[in-house]
Structures are given as structure tokens and as C-alpha cells.
Amino acid sequence: MTVNWRNVGLFGAMALVLVLVAALQSWQLALTILNMSLISAIMALGVNMQWGYAGLFNVGIMGFTAVGGLAVVLIGVPPVTEAWAVGGLGAILGVLLGIATIFGAMIVYQRMAPGRLRGAAIVAVVVVGWIVARYFFAPATQAIQAVNPASEGFLGGLGLPVILAWPVGALFAAAAAWMVGKVSLGLRSDYLAIATLGISEIIIAVLKHERWLARGVNNVTGIPRPVTRPVDLQPQPWVQELAARLGWTVSETAAILSALGYTALFAIVLGALIWLAEKALNSPWGRMMRAIRDNETAARAMGKNVTKRHLNIFILGSAVCGLAGAMMVSLDGQLTPVSYEPLRFTFLIWVMVIVGGSGNNWGSVLGAMAIWFLWVQAEPAGRAFMDFVTSWMHEDSGLRAHLLVQSAHTRLIIMGTALLLMLRFAPRGLIPER
Amino acid sequence: MDPVSALVTVTNFLLIPAFAYGSQLALGALGITLIYSILRFSHFAHGDVMAFGTMVVIFTTWGFQSIGITGGGILPTALLAIPVGIVVMIGYLLVADRLVYRFFRKVKAKPLTFVMASLGVMFITNGLTRLFIGTSERRFEDGERFVFSVRDFREWTGLAEGLALRSAQFITIITAVLVMVALFWFLTRTKSGKSMRAYSDNEDLALLSGINPERVVTMAWVIVASLVVIAGTLYGLDKGFRPINYFQLLLPMFAAAIVGGLGSPIGAVVGGYVVAFSEMGITFAWRRFFSHLLPDDMAPAGMVQLLPVDYKFAVTFAILVLVLVFRPTGIFRGKSI
Numbered sequence: 001m002t003v004n005w006r007n008v009g010l011f012g013a014m015a016l017v018l019v020l021v022a023a024l025q026s027w028q029l030a031l032t033i034l035n036m037s038l039i040s041a042i043m044a045l046g047v048n049m050q051w052g053y054a055g056l057f058n059v060g061i062m063g064f065t066a067v068g069g070l071a072v073v074l075i076g077v078p079p080v081t082e083a084w085a086v087g088g089l090g091a092i093l094g095v096l097l098g099i100a101t102i103f104g105a106m107i108v109y110q111r112m113a114p115g116r117l118r119g120a121a122i123v124a125v126v127v128v129g130w131i132v133a134r135y136f137f138a139p140a141t142q143a144i145q146a147v148n149p150a151s152e153g154f155l156g157g158l159g160l161p162v163i164l165a166w167p168v169g170a171l172f173a174a175a176a177a178w179m180v181g182k183v184s185l186g187l188r189s190d191y192l193a194i195a196t197l198g199i200s201e202i203i204i205a206v207l208k209h210e211r212w213l214a215r216g217v218n219n220v221t222g223i224p225r226p227v228t229r230p231v232d233l234q235p236q237p238w239v240q241e242l243a244a245r246l247g248w249t250v251s252e253t254a255a256i257l258s259a260l261g262y263t264a265l266f267a268i269v270l271g272a273l274i275w276l277a278e279k280a281l282n283s284p285w286g287r288m289m290r291a292i293r294d295n296e297t298a299a300r301a302m303g304k305n306v307t308k309r310h311l312n313i314f315i316l317g318s319a320v321c322g323l324a325g326a327m328m329v330s331l332d333g334q335l336t337p338v339s340y341e342p343l344r345f346t347f348l349i350w351v352m353v354i355v356g357g358s359g360n361n362w363g364s365v366l367g368a369m370a371i372w373f374l375w376v377q378a379e380p381a382g383r384a385f386m387d388f389v390t391s392w393m394h395e396d397s398g399l400r401a402h403l404l405v406q407s408a409h410t411r412l413i414i415m416g417t418a419l420l421l422m423l424r425f426a427p428r429g430l431i432p433e434r
Numbered sequence: 435m436d437p438v439s440a441l442v443t444v445t446n447f448l449l450i451p452a453f454a455y456g457s458q459l460a461l462g463a464l465g466i467t468l469i470y471s472i473l474r475f476s477h478f479a480h481g482d483v484m485a486f487g488t489m490v491v492i493f494t495t496w497g498f499q500s501i502g503i504t505g506g507g508i509l510p511t512a513l514l515a516i517p518v519g520i521v522v523m524i525g526y527l528l529v530a531d532r533l534v535y536r537f538f539r540k541v542k543a544k545p546l547t548f549v550m551a552s553l554g555v556m557f558i559t560n561g562l563t564r565l566f567i568g569t570s571e572r573r574f575e576d577g578e579r580f581v582f583s584v585r586d587f588r589e590w591t592g593l594a595e596g597l598a599l600r601s602a603q604f605i606t607i608i609t610a611v612l613v614m615v616a617l618f619w620f621l622t623r624t625k626s627g628k629s630m631r632a633y634s635d636n637e638d639l640a641l642l643s644g645i646n647p648e649r650v651v652t653m654a655w656v657i658v659a660s661l662v663v664i665a666g667t668l669y670g671l672d673k674g675f676r677p678i679n680y681f682q683l684l685l686p687m688f689a690a691a692i693v694g695g696l697g698s699p700i701g702a703v704v705g706g707y708v709v710a711f712s713e714m715g716i717t718f719a720w721r722r723f724f725s726h727l728l729p730d731d732m733a734p735a736g737m738v739q740l741l742p743v744d745y746k747f748a749v750t751f752a753i754l755v756l757v758l759v760f761r762p763t764g765i766f767r768g769k770s771i
Contacts, residue, residue: 057546059478130740183755187762189546190476190696194688195758198751201685209744342681343560347553354550402568409564416557420534423551 002233005423007362007431012183014364021377022301028252031259034296038266039328041368044352045173045273045361046320052433053281054313057193060180062201062231062345064318065185066207067176068169068325073214076162076224076330082156083147083212091155091212094137101129123388144212151155154215162224166269166326174315176203181314186307207337214335221334227261229333230254236403255289269327273320277361289313290359343412349377350418374409374418382410439595440726445604446597447722453707454672459633460706461665462683463690464617464699465658471634471697472654473535475548479556480662480687485680486526486559487659488666489567491519491672492574492675505577512574512667513605519667523659530555531655539651563677572675575602582752604672613664615702621699626653626669634697685747687713689754695764704765712753717743 007378022030029058104125107266112118145153176199182196208217233239233254280286292299292306300306330334348371356367386407393400422429462484469477477483494515498504504511534551580586581604584596619626633640633650641647666680673679690709695700720738728734741748757764 055546057549118702140620160511182757187758190549190761191692191758193476193549194479194685194754195751197685198754201682201747202745202751205744205747208741262555343557347557350550350553351557394480403565406565406568412561412564413558416554416559416561419557420551420554423547423554424534424537427547 004326005131007366010070010366010430012354014366014373017373017392027256028259029254031263033373035259035262035266036328036376037369037372038270039324039331039369040264040352040372041365042266042270042273042324042327043321043349044356044364044368045270045277046219046317046324047349047353048317048356048358048361048364049277049320050314050317051353052364053286053289053293054310055305056310056314056317057189058196058314058317059342059346059350060195060196060198060200061321061349062342063196063203063215064173064176064321065325065328065345066337066340067172067203068322068327069329070207070214071322072162072165072171072223072326073220073335074157075132075165075168076161077157077220078159080147080152080154080156083144083152086147086332087143087212088155089142090136090140092341094133094140097129097133097136098134101126101133104129110393114144115128135170141212152213152215153218154220160329163226165330166323170319171325173325174319176317176322177318181311185314191325200342204337204340209334214337215336219334219336223333223335226265227258230258233257247335264325269323276366316421348415350389350413354419355422355429355434357431358432360429360431363429363433364430370430371415371418378411379398379408379417383407383413436726439593440723442593442595442597442653443722446595448714450603452600452711454606454668455714456707456710457592457606458604458665458669458672458706459683459686459690459710460703461610461613461668461707462687463702464614465661466691467686467694467697467699467702468654468658470691472630472650473548474540476688477544477658478549478552478684479680481561482556482559482563482677483527484521484662484666484669484683485675485677487523487663488670488675488680489563490522491515491663491667492572492670494569495574499576499635501525508578509672510575510577510601512576512606513673516663516667519663520660522654523536523663527655527659527685528652529607530650556570560677560681564770567675567677569677573671574675575671577601582584600672602668606672607666608670613661617661618758619700620657630654682747682754684748686710689750693757693764695766696717698764698766701759701764708765709753713746714747716740716749717746734752 018030018034021033044067045065047058047061050058105122105302107127108118109122112121118394144155147153180192180195180199184192195216205343207214210216215219230251231254234250239254239257240250242257246253281289288299288304289309291302292304296306349368352367352371353364354367355371356365357363383404386403389399390397392405443450447522462480466477466480469475469480470553476597491512492515495510495512498515503514505513535548538551556637578601581599581601582590582597584598587593598712613638619627621631629645630653632643633645633647669680669683686709687706690705691702692705693708694703694705717739717744721734721736724738725733
């Protein structure tokens with residue numbers, strides 16, 4: 001295997017830029033950027049599996065990451081026993097009955113002969129099921145939300161080690177992806193896009209609205225972390241000794257150590273995923289996927305079940321996004337449904353994949369790091385630029401003040417321009433597919 | 435038992451708002467369907483382009499108001515500003531077409547490449563909108579607020595239940611109908627409209643008959659620009675302007691276009707109303723309606739609301755899923771104009 005010096009150089013340049021940030025701004029900032037770019041890299045990897053291997057267009061990345069984040073709350077947070085006592089059973093029974101209603105309607109549809117009678121039966125099943133489910137569900141959730149509403153008012157989680165939530169987050173996202181994929185794959189490619197857009201909006205609406213589940217817009221904070229918090233590191237004697245030796249303050253040292261812990265964890269996950277993805281891409285399975293992507297009709301003629309393979313890869317890629325979403329929530333230690341914005345969590349990931357080079361795993365990783373770095377640094381840069389552009393205006397000009405306040409949005413323009421330039425002049429990305 | 439009051443309640447809180455919302459969606463979906471049938475891709479920047487156009491209208495409205503041009507205290511000033519918005523948007527979209535989409539047309543790129551490119555345009559448009567006008571809500575409605583208010587209605591009819599018609603809703607419905615009639619007249623009766631339909635049906639045959647594709651594409655963008663500015667302004671007059679709301683219109687607009695049949699203008703109009711009425715009907719609290727219809731002792735205790743309003747996306751999505759499962763080409767068997 002020959003070493004591709006160009007790619008090594010690109011990654012080296014990325015590392016150099018981060019070291020420069022550390023030297024010129026601060027180590028903490030550099031590590032924050034690095035940790036988020038590792039998570040973004042995992043998301044980009046998931047999207048690259050869908051787009052790069054199979055040509056599937058997923059615009060619901062936000063929903064899949066959010067549902068992964070929900071897993072962290074459901075697994076890591078200790079249970080609220082009082083809430084479970086007053087309404088746990090009713091809430092879960094209500095949800096199960098709701099799901100049973102949908103399945104009931106599906107069974108009626110499949111078993112009965114087409115006609116008016118079938119339509120009436122379906123409507124009856126849905127209406128009765130709905131009323132019964134509501135009967136258990138509504139009072140139970142009311143009771144749960146009334147339990148200590150200022151800090152709890154939700155069922156809490158299972159109180160298990162938080163690292164377990166990562167694979168569970170992947171499973172959640174996979175389940176959501178199965179539902180979407182089952183409906184919209186096999187139809188025109190745009191339909192999958194619209195369907196994923198829909199499911200992601202619904203997932204966010206559920207997270208915001210179902211307060212009994214994860215406190216909705218009140219956010220869940222103080223989620224257990226997989227790495228010791230800086231506050232708990234500070235009193236440790238070895239940390240203080242290290243701080244003294246390096247000449248840093250204790251709090252700074254503790255923050256950097258904690259961030260480094262996350263970096264190590266994320267790097268392990270990312271490394272494992274890349275290794276698996278590369279193995280898969282170079283296996284007969286990977287060749288089949290590319291064959292399907294490049295010529296569906298030919299692949300179908302060779303006896304490949306294109307729709308099924310598409311469903312597989314769609315679920316797989318979404319699961320990776322869910323994993324990344326879970327990791328992000330355990331990094332922040334909080335779940336804030338309002339912060340999920342499609343531009344940031346769906347379309348920015350797309351810019352990463354396209355800029356990095358679709359179809360190439362290393363490309364997605366590099367794209368994620370570069371674009372995340374740009375995204376973070378473009379905000380102050382945008383302000384500085386706007387300050388320069390408007391410097392001829394009067395000091396208390398209203399327009400100048402307005403433009404300076406809104407200058408953070410220039411980064412959207414930068415991202416869009418980057419995407420368009422790459423599409424136009426280097427459609428294969430920074431690291432093209434082999 | 436009071437069926438008249440029941441009907442008045444439903445008209446006031448459900449039928450009129452849903453009809454106005456449906457008209458706004460229909461105009462948006464018409465734009466999407468038109469781009470789909472002429473340029474053959476899903477235009478993801480549609481919501482943000484709409485926000486940008488509305489922003490231009492808002493700025494023009496403010497400008498007009500500051501120099502004393504208004505709608506005479508009756509009509510909203512924004513209606514006078516719409517032509518300015520349309521002209522600016524035509525320029526904006528044509529520049530976007532020349533700089534971005536034309537290249538991909540020339541190299542005959544895959545449809546999804548166009549969609550990607552429209553994501554880039556979406557980012558830039560969204561950034562520009564936020565940069566110029568910010569992210570907070572703006573109301574730019576002026577003139578007479580009501581065609582008739584609840585009090586007028588009670589005085590006329592002597593009913594206890596009220597009915598109001600807001601000017602924004604009235605204007606929305608009238609304008610939408612006029613625009614749709616004009617568009618259908620253009621597509622079926624004029625030579626340019628016929629050439630657009632021919633191009634959409636069969637590109638090669640249209641080229642052989644001497645139709646200039648660049649001219650068809652330009653006409654499509656001009657129509658789309660007019661549609662987005664009108665739809666966006668009507669939506670803003672009705673519900674207030676916030677860029678994020680326009681982005682979120684993307685899902686119901688696409689759902690409307692797909693439900694009706696992508697590429698079918700009539701389908702887009704019907705789809706718009708289908709989506710709007712189901713969205714609002716399912717999230718509507720039917721208690722007042724039933725309490726008028728049923729005897730007092732049977733009046734419902736709860737809200738009789740099938741889903742909370744926060745889940746209106748879920749309704750749109752459910753309609754979309756039903757259509758995709760049972761009739762993937764939409765009600766009107768889309769794909770061509």
C-alpha cells in the first residue's frame with residue numbers, strides 16, 4: 001500500500017491550523033473545536049455511507065442526531081421514581097396502544113378485501129384505538145409533568161452507564177430510518193429527501209412537546225458524563241501538581257484534561273468506524289453498493305435487490321448519525337431540543353460531505369474538520385469583516401449597529417459559497433473517491 | 435342544538451384560516467412544481483427564496499410609508515410593494531440561474547446535483563435574509579384590519595357566536611385565485627405558455643420544434659419569482675414574517691406538490707388545500723362545534739382535539755406517507771405541466 005502524501009499533507013495542514021489556534025487563541029478553544037469536529041466527522045461518515053456509497057439523499061440528519069441524543073437521556077439519567085409511580089405505566093401503555101392501533105389498521109388493510117367495508121373498518125380501528133390510547137395516556141402524562149416541574153416532571157432514564165447510550169442512540173436512529181426508508185425507498189430519489197425532511201421535523205416536534213419524555217423545551221441538564229468533569233478534577237492532587245509543573249492555572253488544566261478525555265473517546269469511536277467503513281467499502285458488498293449507485297438498472301439485471309440494499313445502507317448511515325448525536329449530547333451534558341436547527345445539523349453536514357469528497361471516508365472526515373473549523377471561526381471573522389466594511393459609516397449609525405449585530409450570519413453565506421464553488425469546480429471534493 | 439352557531443364557529447376558526455393558508459401553500463407549491471417540470475429538480479431553496487422576496491417587499495413597504503405612499507388606510511401598503519419585490523426577485527433568481535444552475539444544465543448533471551446546488555443557494559439566501567433583516571418577527575400589515583369584525587357580524591345577524599374576516603385573509607384568497615387564473619390562462623392559451631408545456635412534456639421534441647430552451651427556463655424563473663413574492667407576502671401579511679417560518683413551509687409546500695402530483699399545476703393547487711385543511715382540521719379543537727350540535731348533557735368535556743398544534747408537521751407527513759404508499763404519482767398523475 002502506497003502512502004498518499006497529498007492526503008497526509010491535507011490532514012497535516014488541518015492539524016497545523018488547530019495547533020495555531022491553540023498557540024494564538026487558547027488550548028481550550030482548539031480542543032473544543034477538535035471534539036466537535038470529531039463528532040461532525042462521524043455524522044459526515046454516516047451521510048457519506050448513504051450518499052457516497054449509494055446515492056441516497058437524506059435531509060433529515062438533524063432528526064436522526066436528535067433521536068440519538070434522546071437515548072442519552074433515556075439511558076444515562078437516573079429514573080424519577082415518583083413520576084414512574086404516578087404515571088409511568090399509563091404513559092407507556094398509552095404509547096404501546098398507539099403503536100398497536102397503527103399495526104391494527106395495517107393488518108386490517110392487508111387482510112380484508114378492498115372496498116367500502118375495509119375503509120370503514122380502518123377508520124373504526126384508528127378512532128377506537130386513538131380514544132383508548134388517549135384515555136390512558138393523557139392523565140398519566142399530566143401526572144408525570146406535575147411531579148416537581150421545576151427540575152423534573154419527566155420519567156427520567158434508566159440510570160445506566162452513559163456510554164451505553166451511544167449504541168442505543170444508533171439503534172433509535174436506525175428504527176426511525178427503517179420507518180422512513182420502508183415508505184419512500186424504491187420511489188423517485190426526491191421523495192426520500194422530502195420524507196426525511198418530514199421525519200426530522202416530527203422528531204424535533206416530539207422532543208419539544210412531550211415533556212414527560214425528556215422535559216421538552218425545558219431541557220434536560222446535568223446528564224451524567226462519560227468523562228470526569230473539570231470541577232471534579234480540580235481537587236485531585238495530581239492535577240494540581242501537573243498544573244504547577246506546566247505553569248497553568250488549575251481550572252485551565254482540569255478543563256483541558258477533561259476535553260482530552262473526550263477527544264480520546266471520540267477518536268477511538270471514529271477510528272473504529274473508519275476501519276469498519278473502509279473494510280466494508282473494499283469488500284464485495286462495497287463493490288456491489290457502488291455498482292448499484294453507478295447503474296441501478298444494470299445492478300438490478302444482475303439480480304441485486306436494489307431497494308433492499310438501499311434500505312440497508314440508509315439504516316446503517318442513519319444509525320451512525322444517531323451515534324454521533326448521542327455522543328454530542330453526552331459531550332454537552334444537556335439535551336436542548338430548541339438548539340436543533342436544520343441549517344446547522346442537516347445542511348452543514350452536507351457541505352462537509354461535498355467539500356470533503358463524497359464516496360471517500362477520509363474525505364468526509366477531512367471535510368468535517370475543515371468545515372467545522374470554518375463554521376466556528378467564520379463568526380468572529382464575519383464580525384471583523386463587517387466592522388471593516390462599515391468603518392466609513394458614522395460611529396452611532398443605526399445601519400452599522402444592525403449589520404454588526406447580524407454579522408454572525410455571514411457564515412451562512414460563506415458556507416453556501418463554499419458548497420457552490422466545490423460543486424462547480426471540484427465536484428469530487430478535497431479527497432476524491434478512488 | 436344550534437347547527438347555525440356550529441357552522442359559524444367552524445367557518446371562523448377553521449374554514450377561513452385554512453382556506454387562506456391553503457392558498458398560500460398552493461402558490462408556493464405551484465412554484466415548486468413549475469421548477470420541477472421545467473428544470474427537473476426539487477428546489478430546496480424555495481422557502482428561503484420566499485423569505486428573501488418578502489424581505490424586499492417589507493423594506494419597500496417601509497420606504498413607501500416613510501415617503502407617505504400608503505394603501506389609503508384600507509389596503510396594506512405591502513400590496514403596492516409587491517411589484518418591486520417581483521422585479522428584484524426576478525433579478526435575483528436569474529442571476530442565481532446564470533451563476534449556478536446553467537453550468538449544471540450544460541453538462542447535463544444528475545438531478546441530485548441540482549438539488550445540492552439549490553442547497554448552496556439556500557444557504558446564501560438564508561444568510562442574506564438574516565443579515566439584512568435579522569431573525570426576529572416583523573409585522574408589516576397596515577390599512578383596515580378587518581373586512582368585517584366579530585362585532586359587525588353579531589350586529590348583522592344577532593347570533594351569539596362571532597365571525598370575523600381579516601383583511602389579510604380576504605386579500606390572500608382573492609389574490610391567490612386571480613394569480614391562479616392568470617397562470618392557467620398563460621399556460622393553456624398563450625404561445626409562450628404552450629411552449630413551456632411542450633418543453634416540460636418532451637424536451638427533445640420541443641427542441642426540434644424550434645423552442646429555445648434558455649427562453650423557457652427564463653420564463654419559468656420569472657413566473658417562479660412572481661409566485662414566491664406573492665405567496666411570501668400574503669403569508670407574511672397573514673401570520674407575520676420570520677425567516678425560520680418560511681424555511682419550515684418547505685415541508686408542507688413539497689407535500690402539497692407531491693400530493694397533487696409533482697409537475698402538475700392543478701395538482702399543486704389541490705394539494706395545497708388538501709394539506710392545509712387536513713393540517714388545521716386535525717389540530718383544531720372541536721369542542722365548541724360539538725357543544726353547539728349536541729344536547730347540553732352530552733357536551734364534550736375535553737378539547738376534542740385530535741393532535742396538539744405542535745404536531746401539524748406530523749399531519750403533513752402522514753398525508754405524504756399515505757400518498758407515497760398508495761399513489762406515488764399523486765392525485766393528478768404528475769410529471770408534466
